[in-house]
Amino acid sequence: MISMMGAxxxxxxxxxxxxxxxxxxxxxxxREGWSMVANNARAQELVLKGYQRFRDKQFPxxxxxxxxxxxxxxxxxxxxxxxxxxKQMKIGGARVETxxxxxxxxxxxxxxxxxxxxLDNEEANSFRKSLIASTxxxxxxxxxxxxxxxxxxxLFKNFTQLSSLLNPDSGGPLDIPxxxxxxxxxxxxxxxxxxEKFLLDTMGVPAFSTILTYCPMREFFAxxxxxxxxxxxxxxxxxxxxxxxxxxGVVEPFDWLIDNEP
Amino acid sequence: xxxxxYVALALAAAAIVYFANDAISGFLRTRSVAGAGALFLLLPLxxxxxxxxxxxxxxxxxxxxxxxxxxxxTRKIGFIARSFGLWLASTLAIVVxxxxxxxxxxxxxxxxVSNWWYVVNLLSLLAHLAxxxxxxxxxxxxxxxxxGAPDAGKSTFIGVLPLDKTNAxxxxxxxxxxxRLTAQLHARARGADEIQPLGEVPRSTLVGHRPWxxxxxxxxxxxxxxxxRHFESARLPRKRAAIAICVPAAGGEEAIRHELQRHLQALxxxxxxxxxxxxxxxxxxxxxxxxxxxxxxxxATNALPKRTSELLDQNCRTWEAFAxxxxxxxxxxxxxxxxxxQGYSEAALWLVTSAA
Numbered sequence: 001m002i003s004m005m006g007a008x009x010x011x012x013x014x015x016x017x018x019x020x021x022x023x024x025x026x027x028x029x030x031r032e033g034w035s036m037v038a039n040n041a042r043a044q045e046l047v048l049k050g051y052q053r054f055r056d057k058q059f060p061x062x063x064x065x066x067x068x069x070x071x072x073x074x075x076x077x078x079x080x081x082x083x084x085x086x087k088q089m090k091i092g093g094a095r096v097e098t099x100x101x102x103x104x105x106x107x108x109x110x111x112x113x114x115x116x117x118x119l120d121n122e123e124a125n126s127f128r129k130s131l132i133a134s135t136x137x138x139x140x141x142x143x144x145x146x147x148x149x150x151x152x153x154x155l156f157k158n159f160t161q162l163s164s165l166l167n168p169d170s171g172g173p174l175d176i177p178x179x180x181x182x183x184x185x186x187x188x189x190x191x192x193x194x195x196e197k198f199l200l201d202t203m204g205v206p207a208f209s210t211i212l213t214y215c216p217m218r219e220f221f222a223x224x225x226x227x228x229x230x231x232x233x234x235x236x237x238x239x240x241x242x243x244x245x246x247x248x249g250v251v252e253p254f255d256w257l258i259d260n261e262p
Numbered sequence: 263x264x265x266x267x268y269v270a271l272a273l274a275a276a277a278i279v280y281f282a283n284d285a286i287s288g289f290l291r292t293r294s295v296a297g298a299g300a301l302f303l304l305l306p307l308x309x310x311x312x313x314x315x316x317x318x319x320x321x322x323x324x325x326x327x328x329x330x331x332x333x334x335x336t337r338k339i340g341f342i343a344r345s346f347g348l349w350l351a352s353t354l355a356i357v358v359x360x361x362x363x364x365x366x367x368x369x370x371x372x373x374x375v376s377n378w379w380y381v382v383n384l385l386s387l388l389a390h391l392a393x394x395x396x397x398x399x400x401x402x403x404x405x406x407x408x409x410g411a412p413d414a415g416k417s418t419f420i421g422v423l424p425l426d427k428t429n430a431x432x433x434x435x436x437x438x439x440x441x442r443l444t445a446q447l448h449a450r451a452r453g454a455d456e457i458q459p460l461g462e463v464p465r466s467t468l469v470g471h472r473p474w475x476x477x478x479x480x481x482x483x484x485x486x487x488x489x490x491r492h493f494e495s496a497r498l499p500r501k502r503a504a505i506a507i508c509v510p511a512a513g514g515e516e517a518i519r520h521e522l523q524r525h526l527q528a529l530x531x532x533x534x535x536x537x538x539x540x541x542x543x544x545x546x547x548x549x550x551x552x553x554x555x556x557x558x559x560x561x562a563t564n565a566l567p568k569r570t571s572e573l574l575d576q577n578c579r580t581w582e583a584f585a586x587x588x589x590x591x592x593x594x595x596x597x598x599x600x601x602x603x604q605g606y607s608e609a610a611l612w613l614v615t616s617a618a
Contacts, residue, residue, distance in 0.1 A: 115438065150452060152600065153445040160441035169400040170467045170482035172435035206448065206600030213427075 001100040001133050002078075002257055005158065006140030008108030011183035013060045014225035015140065016076070016103060017050030018247035019254070034251065035079045039100070043074040046106070057241040059226075073130055074103040078254055099258050102130045111154070114161040131165055136257035137178045139211075143188050143202050151207035159214035177260040178215040179253035186224035186231065192249065195220040219256050223249035264314075271389065275382035279374055286377040302376065305383040306353055310345040312390035317479075325396040331478050335398055393476030400467070403484040404617045405499045406610070407543075409525045410508030415550030415586070417457050419508060419606060420464050420487040421447040422588045426607040432470050434485070434610060440464040448600070463488055468614050485614055498532055504544045504617035505529065506609065511549035511557050511585060515567045522547065522570065526577040536579065544580040544616035546609050552585035559585050559605035580616060584609035 006012045023036040038044035050060030079096045104127045110116050117124055117131075141151075163171045182191040182198060191198040199220065200208045211218065227246030231239050279286065290298045314326040315333075333341035356379050363372035410416045421443040424436035436444060439462045446457050468483040509521045529541050536542045547566075552559050562585040563571075574581045586605035 115442070118438070150448065152448050156436075156448075157438070157441045157445050160436045161438045163435070164437050167397075170397060170435060170469050170480075171437050172433065172467070172469060204600070209600065 001102060001130070002136040002138060002254065003102055003104060003131055003134040004138040004140065005105070005111055005162075006108060006138075006183070007111050007142055007145055007154065010108060010140045010142035010145070011225060012103065012108070012140055013046065013050060013106055015138075015181075015183070015223065015250055016101075017047055017054060017060045018223075018225035018245060018250045019078075020047040020076075021051060021054060021245055022247050022250060034081075037077045037079070039075040039077055040073075043076055043103070046074055046103070047076075054226075054241070054245050057243070059239065059241070073126060074106070076101040076103075078258075080255070080258055097258060099136075099254075099261070101254075102134075104130055111158060114158045117161055117165070128165060131162065134176060135261045136176055137162075137174070138181055138253055138257070139178055139215075140181050140183050141199060141203070142183050143191070143198075144184055151203040152210060155203075155207050155210045159210060163214060172214075173216045174214055176262060177217040177219070177257055178211075179257055180211055180215065180218055180220050181253050182220075182222040184224065185222035185249065186226060186228045188222075189228070191222035195222040198222070217260060219253075219260075221249060221253045221256070223247070223253070225250065267389065268386070271385045272382055275378050275385055278381050279378045283370075283374055283377055286380065287373050290377075290380075302380065303353065305380060305387065307345075307349045309383040309386040309390065310349045310352075311342065312387060313345070314390055314394075315341070317396045325394045326392070327394050327396045327479060328390060328477055332396075332398075335479060335481070391477070394479075395476060396479045398479045398481040401481050401483045401618070402502055403465075403486055404468075404614050405486045405488055405503040406506055406613050406617070407498070407503060408487055408489045408506045408508065409528075410548075410550075411521060414508040414510055414521075415548065415588075416489050416508050417443060418447060418550065418588050419506060419548060419586065419609075420466075420489065422601045422603040423606045423610055424466055425601050426603040426605075428604055429607045429611065431472065432468065432607060432611050434466040434468055434607060435482075437465040437467060437484075440466050440487075451601070468611070483614060483618065485610070498534060500534075500542075502617050504546065504613040505534075505541065506546045506548055506613060508548045508550050511552045511555040515570065518549070519567075519570050519573060522573060526573075530577070535577075540577055540579045542579055544582075544613060545574070545578045546613050547574065547581065547583040548605075548609055549583060549585045551587060552605065553587040553589050555585075557585035559587050560608055582609075582612055584612070 004012050004015070020036050020038075023034055038047055046060075053060045078099050078101055080099075082097050105111060110124075110127060117127060145151075159174070160171065163174055166174060166176070180195070180199065182188065182195050182202075185191040185195075188198065188202075199211075225245065225247055226241055227248055230242050230246060232242050233239055290301075293301070311330040313329045315329045317325060317327050317332060329341055329345070333339065356375065360372045360376050363369075363375065408416045408419060420440065423434045424440060424444065426434070439460065443457070443460055443464050446454075450457060463486045465484055465486050468485055469480055471480065472478075507522060507525050509518050511518075513521070526541065526545075529535065530539065534541050534543060549555070549557060549562055552562075557565055561582065563581075563583045565585070566574075566583050574583075584605050586609060587603070588606075589602045589604070
């Protein structure tokens with residue numbers, strides 16, 4: 001199971017909808033054999049509403065859900081053709097690898113206030129259960145964050161919270177692979193070429209060294225949910241799409257996490 | 263999987279004996295009877311005792327550990343008793359088989375069986391000694407009482423300790439309570455307000471990656487840092503505890519001595535002194551902001567003036583002094599370069615090992 005973490009409006013929902021769009025739309029499918037299925041009504045609702053928003057040249061809302069229960073995790077199944085000649089030749093072996101993807105905190109509230117994760121309520125209990133079951137983590141870094149809190153403070157608190165949850169006896173480095181993803185890379189093209197260097201320059205040494213300390217199994221990625229040169233600013237100051245989304249780099253983090261699953 | 267490995271080892275041993283039976287017999291003949299006998303008995307015992315157990319290294323990972331080491335560190339004596347039982351039974355079976363073959367005149371067969379027994383146990387022992395990476399349950403917590411005047415660096419000591427990477431072998435990992443303090447310290451370095459009281463005891467975990475850790479495992483030790491403001495309101499631990507007294511290094515000899523005197527008196531009044539009037543718990547003097555003085559970060563016991571050392575000798579059973587610095591970037595840096603703490607982990611490690 002893969003979990004996603006990121007601040008409010010960092011692009012978690014957009015990444016998910018872009019991934020869904022990428023897989024659903026056969027014309028732009030670049031990876032044959034990949035598919036993504038929404039496993040429950042809440043997950044279905046999120047991507048369908050996001051898909052409609054993309055169609056209307058608007059960004060998906062982070063929490064558009066109206067009728068489904070907030071406690072039900074938004075769960076997706078990612079299917080990928082098996083890699084490796086031996087696995088493919090194995091008689092009776094599965095031809096497709098499936099991994100569950102849970103979107104736990106679409107509003108980013110728990111990322112901003114990680115201590116909420118340890119509260120004794122139904123939502124926090126459900127999140128903790130999903131995180132403990134995770135075999136991979138996607139950490140989304142938004143280079144255009146709106147809030148003014150420092151990257152170090154956010155990341156240090158979040159990674160410490162997570163490490164004490166996954167390894168309560170000793171804390172320290174996470175024992176799962178972590179894909180560090182620069183979001184909105186269409187506005188920061190340098191991130192596509194060298195995401196690691198881009199993050200070091202953007203976040204500063206303390207936050208970057210936090211990633212190095214807590215994520216011994218890591219890889220850096222950059223993605224754009226909508227594609228290059230596809231966003232314009234309206235007169236009211238809002239951002240909207242110029243055309244249909246052309247997602248870039250959205251599959252690679254998942255691909256890497258599935259390959260490096262413990 | 264384990265069974266397949268042992269079958270493979272047994273077959274490999276059989277192949278070795280098939281091709282090198284005479285060489286093995288020749289080697290054993292050059293040893294005394296007692297030596298060969300001891301080898302015959304002890305090699306299987308070592309192989310049985312070191313047989314691997316699969317333990318949870320971390321949440322998602324299972325790792326192999328050397329059975330006897332794991333049993334001793336987790337006090338599971340049943341494993342050792344079972345190993346002795348297996349050893350006794352198998353050795354008896356082999357001895358009976360060899361004796362029967364010998365009685366039937368099958369000298370070569372008896373030699374081959376006993377040689378195979380040597381080789382299979384030697385191969386098993388070598389296979390059992392492969393390194394692993396496993397973690398034991400956390401040890402008993404250690405409490406460090408942190409004393410000092412306001413702005414003497416008490417919170418800095420607790421908060422930046424997990425960021426001190428100068429000691430690669432020992433690492434203090436922050437727990438969420440400490441991370442909140444660290445985040446506040448970082449925000450303060452960027453110009454935010456003073457540190458807000460946490461309302462909880464900051465905890466870090468000491469993890470030692472010693473050279474023998476792949477064989478003996480890693481046991482984390484939780485360390486609670488209690489910032490002491492009022493002795494009366496605190497429940498002071500008497501065991502598995504140590505004391506850190508923070509004093510600014512740049513304060514001057516007289517000021518440092520006066521500050522230490524004040525705190526040592528308070529410790530004695532709080533009942534932490536033994537019969538001779540000396541504080542029983544180990545005491546570390548942390549000379550903070552060492553970058554503003556001529557001190558080099560690290561152990562600074564010998565750098566203390568004679569009168570200060572005498573004061574500590576008279577009042578403490580065990581003590582050491584450490585120069586520490588957090589060096590939170592150049593002036594105006596506003597935290598972009600972060601903290602580069604030095605001396606903290608050395609001081610904290612001494613405190614924890616002395617207390618434990």
